[in-house]
Amino acid sequence: MRISANFDGGNIQVINLDNKDDIQLAIRPDEGGEFYQWFNFRFEGLVGESYKLNLVNAAGASYPKGWENYQAVASYDRQEWFRLPTQYQDGKLSIEVELAAEAIQIAYFAPYSYERHLDLLSASQLHPLAGLEHLGLTLDGRDISLIKVGDQDESKRNIWITARQHPGETMAEWLVEGLLKRLLDQDCATARALLDKANFYIVPNMNPDGSVRGHLRTNAAGVNLNREWQSPSLEKSPEVYHVVNKMKETGVDLFYDVHGDEGLPYVFLAGCEGVPAYSHRLAQLQDKFVAALGLASADFQTTHGYDKDEPGKANLTVGSNWVAHTFDCLSNTLEMPFKDNDNLPDEFVGWSPERCAYLGEASLIAMLAVVNNLR
Numbered sequence: 001m002r003i004s005a006n007f008d009g010g011n012i013q014v015i016n017l018d019n020k021d022d023i024q025l026a027i028r029p030d031e032g033g034e035f036y037q038w039f040n041f042r043f044e045g046l047v048g049e050s051y052k053l054n055l056v057n058a059a060g061a062s063y064p065k066g067w068e069n070y071q072a073v074a075s076y077d078r079q080e081w082f083r084l085p086t087q088y089q090d091g092k093l094s095i096e097v098e099l100a101a102e103a104i105q106i107a108y109f110a111p112y113s114y115e116r117h118l119d120l121l122s123a124s125q126l127h128p129l130a131g132l133e134h135l136g137l138t139l140d141g142r143d144i145s146l147i148k149v150g151d152q153d154e155s156k157r158n159i160w161i162t163a164r165q166h167p168g169e170t171m172a173e174w175l176v177e178g179l180l181k182r183l184l185d186q187d188c189a190t191a192r193a194l195l196d197k198a199n200f201y202i203v204p205n206m207n208p209d210g211s212v213r214g215h216l217r218t219n220a221a222g223v224n225l226n227r228e229w230q231s232p233s234l235e236k237s238p239e240v241y242h243v244v245n246k247m248k249e250t251g252v253d254l255f256y257d258v259h260g261d262e263g264l265p266y267v268f269l270a271g272c273e274g275v276p277a278y279s280h281r282l283a284q285l286q287d288k289f290v291a292a293l294g295l296a297s298a299d300f301q302t303t304h305g306y307d308k309d310e311p312g313k314a315n316l317t318v319g320s321n322w323v324a325h326t327f328d329c330l331s332n333t334l335e336m337p338f339k340d341n342d343n344l345p346d347e348f349v350g351w352s353p354e355r356c357a358y359l360g361e362a363s364l365i366a367m368l369a370v371v372n373n374l375r
Contacts, residue, residue: 001051002044009111011214012041015056020049026057030215032222037061037262038168040107040214043097050098053106059091062216066262067093070339071350074106081110083350109260109338110353112170112177114142114212117205120177121145127184129195136242139220140209144242149183150199157198157253157374159367162243165225165319166217167210169260171336171356176204176258178357182364190364197371201250206239226257227315229322240319247323253374254367255323255331265342265351266304267359269293270333272324274309275316285330285370292369297362299341299355306335330374334363 001020005012015024029036036057045051058067067088072095075081084106085096097104105111124147125132135144150156161179163172183191183200194200205211209220218224223236232240261268271286272278293300314321324331336359340350 003041004044005041005214007042008114008212009040009214010042011039020045021052023051023053025053025055027055027061028214030210030218030222031213031220032218034222035062035215035217035224037063037066038108038214038216040105040111042103042105044103045099047099047102050096053095053097055093055095056091058088058093063262064088066338068263069265072106072108073110073350074104075110076101076104078105078111081352082348108168109170109351110174112164112173112205112211112353114208117173117208117211120173120180120204121147124149124180124184130184133246135203135246136238138207138209138239140212142208142212144208144239145203145205146243146246147180147202147204148199149180149202150195152199157371158250159194159198159200159254159256159371160247160250160252160323161200161202161256161258162206162319163204163258164211165206165239165257166259167205167207167213167219168216170211171260171338171351171353172258173204174353174356175334175336175360175363176202177360179360179363180204181357182361190368194364194368194371198253198367199250201246203243206243226319227317229319230317247327252323252327252329252331254329254370255320255327256363256367257320257323257331257333259333259335260338261335262338264304264335265337265339266301266335267297267299267337267341268301268305268335270306270320270335271308272314272321272331274311274314275321275325276312276314277325277328278311279328282324282328282330285373286332288373289330289332289366289370293362293366296365297359299344299359300362301343330370
């Protein structure tokens with residue numbers, strides 16, 4: 001038996017490999033030690049043999065309710081991901097695997113590698129209406145990259161999309177990949193209609209340092225970027241600092257911040273009803289956007305989600321709240337599950353990269369439904 005996590009996005013600590021029925025592992029915390037839940041490792045053993053892997057520090061994870069009814073993802077070829085029998089009991093997360101090949105990769109959700117991120121940037125720039133802009137550097141010296149799609153006509157609306165403020169929420173970049181593929185499809189009428197009316201500014205990965213380090217929630221300094229928007233700094237949160245400065249340059253008419261939720265097995269939106277600038281106009285836009293997304297994607301629902309903030313009580317350090325208040329615009333946080341979507345469950349794959357991509361395409365339809373009314 002052999003276990004390795006010495007690769008992009010890897011995270012695991014090996015405690016004991018002596019017993020194949022009780023392989024003891026632990027999740028390595030993010031920088032700063034406050035958060036952990038993301039794991040991603042490669043396991044090697046004998047074909048046909050059964051193994052039980054126990055993550056012994058699961059009870060202390062950031063969101064222990066996230067383990068309830070959760071199934072770990074795995075892949076033999078790192079292309080097709082499926083779920084493994086998983087149980088949370090007595091503070092341990094136990095994963096069972098019977099090997100069909102010598103090596104298998106096991107993760108909290110399907111990883112989205114830094115190399116794939118670079119591929120996405122490079123492929124996007126080839127579209128005649130797309131380009132890349134370097135916004136700045138992370139604390140580890142990685143690029144903070146912006147994909148711009150549109151002709152930059154100043155009379156058009158400006159739509160901003162960000163993903164992976166929390167690096168372990170890899171479903172967010174899977175969604176952006178699907179959204180971009182459709183937005184750059186010249187045969188897609190929805191995309192063409194949108195680009196006639198709006199310019200897009202897309203940051204596929206807000207936290208490349210945390211992504212490569214195998215963090216759940218923080219950057220290289222141990223900072224939760226989605227609590228930095230009111231006062232970002234080059235010392236602690238250059239990722240937000242540079243994005244905020246670019247937003248002030250372009251303006252924002254619609255903001256879509258893409259995330260994943262550990263506990264809730266549903267797709268839902270968190271709006272900005274609690275920001276001081278919230279108005280009847282924004283409420284009408286929100287209702288129209290929610291209705292359109294519900295028609296565009298059967299995966300989306302409105303029954304389950306977060307409680308709405310009371311009027312004037314929103315936390316303005318959170319990205320979607322700060323943007324809504326600062327630019328008086330439609331602004332949402334989109335949440336997807338790490339588990340499955342209980343409304344449309346799939347026992348074999350659960351919530352998957354493919355479903356993220358389809359939801360990205362559906363998001364464009366919802367944006368088209370409101371684009372004429374954004375100002």
